[in-house]
Amino acid sequence: MYVCVCNVVSDKAIKQAVQQGHESFEAIQRELAVGTCCGRCKPFAQEVIRQCVDQQQERLPAFFTPAFA
Numbered sequence: 001m002y003v004c005v006c007n008v009v010s011d012k013a014i015k016q017a018v019q020q021g022h023e024s025f026e027a028i029q030r031e032l033a034v035g036t037c038c039g040r041c042k043p044f045a046q047e048v049i050r051q052c053v054d055q056q057q058e059r060l061p062a063f064f065t066p067a068f069a
């Protein structure tokens with residue numbers, strides 16, 4: 001599904017960027033240009049990024065879990 005219509009950025013593209021180590025909205029924005037036109041997608045993009053980061057962290061072995069988690 002498209003998250004950012006202006007820049008044709010899909011949730012799959014965001015997930016892939018997160019898997020490559022881009023874990024903040026700003027990093028994803030620099031990588032994919034999501035939210036750089038009208039900006040309406042920003043809240044949804046942030047939510048998709050948060051979900052992808054959470055999923056990524058759930059897959060990490062316990063010894064990679066930060067102490068504050």
Ligand code: FES
Pocket residue numbers: 003004005006007034035036037038039040041042
């Ligand atoms: S929909 Fe993403 S910048 Fe417009």
